[in-house]
Amino acid sequence: MHPWPVSGPKTDAGARWLQGKVGAQADGLWGPATESAYFGFIDGGAGLAVDGDFGTMTVRATQRAIGVTGDGQWGPDSKRAPQHHLNAWGNAGLVEDGITGPATYKALQTSLNSMIGAGLTVDGVWGPAAVKALRTALDRSRF
Numbered sequence: 001m002h003p004w005p006v007s008g009p010k011t012d013a014g015a016r017w018l019q020g021k022v023g024a025q026a027d028g029l030w031g032p033a034t035e036s037a038y039f040g041f042i043d044g045g046a047g048l049a050v051d052g053d054f055g056t057m058t059v060r061a062t063q064r065a066i067g068v069t070g071d072g073q074w075g076p077d078s079k080r081a082p083q084h085h086l087n088a089w090g091n092a093g094l095v096e097d098g099i100t101g102p103a104t105y106k107a108l109q110t111s112l113n114s115m116i117g118a119g120l121t122v123d124g125v126w127g128p129a130a131v132k133a134l135r136t137a138l139d140r141s142r143f
Helices: 009-022 032-043 056-066 076-090 102-116 128-139
Strands: none
Touching: 009 032, 056 076, 056 128, 076 102, 102 128
């Protein structure tokens, strides 16, 4: 979907209001990121753009998937929950301390490779490829 080609001040204000409500960048343009955030907001699905951005929408979707309050903040509870999730579903053997590092990232990469065939190198490095795979898994309700 392409951004609206022409809009007036009321349309712009309405789009910005909606973008703020659904957690998209409030730029007044209805583009793919806004549409994804909107549909994720109304249907409870992740609806994430697979762009490698580990922002508020990805954090909220991850929090929903792992049963943590979806506040969009990547704090200790939000880090501890995926460690527990990876231990429970993937026998990762992680210490559930809320401190993420190479061991957590390796377990996540291994899990994403198994869940969605992500093809990630299991190197313990958290980068755009791992984020894209996470967003894909969340979009497919596979995390």
